[in-house]
Amino acid sequence: MRSFSFSPATSSKHIIFTGNLVNMSKTILITGATSGFGKAIAEKFAQGGYTVCICGRRQERLDALKASLEQEYGVKVITLAFDIRDRKQVEDAMNSLKEQVTYLDILVNNAGLASGLATIDEGNIDDWEIMIDTNLKGLLYMTRQIAPMMRSQAKGHIFNIGSTAGKLVYKNGNVYCATKFAVDALNQAMRIDLLPYGIKVTEINPGMAETEFSLVRFKGDEERAKNTYAGINALQANDIADIAWFCANLPAHVCINDLTVTCLTQATSVYAIKEAERVKPVN
Numbered sequence: 097m098r099s100f101s102f103s104p105a106t107s108s109k110h111i112i113f114t115g116n117l118v119n120m121s122k123t124i125l126i127t128g129a130t131s132g133f134g135k136a137i138a139e140k141f142a143q144g145g146y147t148v149c150i151c152g153r154r155q156e157r158l159d160a161l162k163a164s165l166e167q168e169y170g171v172k173v174i175t176l177a178f179d180i181r182d183r184k185q186v187e188d189a190m191n192s193l194k195e196q197v198t199y200l201d202i203l204v205n206n207a208g209l210a211s212g213l214a215t216i217d218e219g220n221i222d223d224w225e226i227m228i229d230t231n232l233k234g235l236l237y238m239t240r241q242i243a244p245m246m247r248s249q250a251k252g253h254i255f256n257i258g259s260t261a262g263k264l265v266y267k268n269g270n271v272y273c274a275t276k277f278a279v280d281a282l283n284q285a286m287r288i289d290l291l292p293y294g295i296k297v298t299e300i301n302p303g304m305a306e307t308e309f310s311l312v313r314f315k316g317d318e319e320r321a322k323n324t325y326a327g328i329n330a331l332q333a334n335d336i337a338d339i340a341w342f343c344a345n346l347p348a349h350v351c352i353n354d355l356t357v358t359c360l361t362q363a364t365s366v367y368a369i370k371e372a373e374r375v376k377p378v379n
């Protein structure tokens with residue numbers, strides 16, 4: 097007998113055929129889903145019944161995540177392993193995606209990194225190029241592939257993961273901050289350009305969050321990465337996934353354009369205190 101599954105969390109309107117299973121589902125594509133925010137967002141939306149397209153360079157992590165999401169939530173998972181800095185790889189991956197899905201509800205432009213932490217006169221130019229190519233050009237390559245698809249659907253939702261570093265520059269953050277300021281500008285530009293097509297554009301700007309971000313920034317130096325979060329009850333990847341889920345489930349006429357989120361003891365990218373500095377209640 098044919099079975100029909102419908103998740104109440106996903107008020108969908110298109111149908112995906114999977115073998116003889118007819119599964120009504122929404123579809124989300126997430127870049128940088130092998131770790132941190134991207135992985136947590138994939139888990140959250142899979143739990144909500146979405147078909148999930150997960151991207152990253154590390155195929156073995158994509159395979160492991162696919163297996164666990166399929167087993168836990170019974171959803172369809174598509175893996176796309178590519179380097180987002182390489183325009184041809186992005187184009188090939190998106191062409192392969194378009195053969196597998198005909199409708200995309202959500203794109204999450206999340207893949208990104210900080211590489212190094214140094215003054216402008218001493219910065220490593222290779223680090224600069226990696227950050228510009230990943231955080232900025234990679235995001236543009238992806239958007240250029242997916243925006244026309246959403247335009248023809250006259251519907252869709254693009255999330256851009258910015259940063260508090262894209263709102264206020266901090267010492268030694270120069271090029272990383274510049275890429276995130278650019279994401280902030282592009283988020284505004286996308287919102288304007290895509291306005292006639294019913295496409296929502298939402299920028300989520302997290303502050304300090306405990307992911308592999310610092311490990312990557314400090315090139316595998318675990319001690320230094322751990323110290324970044326010492327004495328701080330930092331954001332966790334799940335916090336950002338919950339916020340993305342909230343933004344994606346607002347009424348059709350409501351769009352959050354720009355959202356900055358920090359842990360309790362961080363006010364801006366330059367001003368944070370430790371938990372121990374918090375004032376205790378008088379009684």
Ligand SMILES: NC(=O)c1ccc[n+]([C@@H]2O[C@H](COP(=O)([O-])OP(=O)(O)OC[C@H]3O[C@@H](n4cnc5c(N)ncnc54)[C@H](OP(=O)(O)O)[C@@H]3O)[C@@H](O)[C@H]2O)c1
Pocket residue numbers: 127128129130131132133134151152153154157178179180181206207208209210230231257258259260301302303304305306307308309310312
């Ligand atoms: N954690 C924070 O404190 C923080 C705060 C504000 C904003 N952010 C932003 O949040 C986003 C996610 O970072 P995260 O904290 O979740 O860090 P993370 O745990 O290191 O995850 C980064 C993800 O980006 C992917 N990625 C990096 N370079 C890539 C490339 N060349 N091609 C394809 N994928 C690539 C990685 O996948 P592969 O290595 O498998 O390719 C990984 O899945 C980034 O844009 C970051 O700038 C982070």
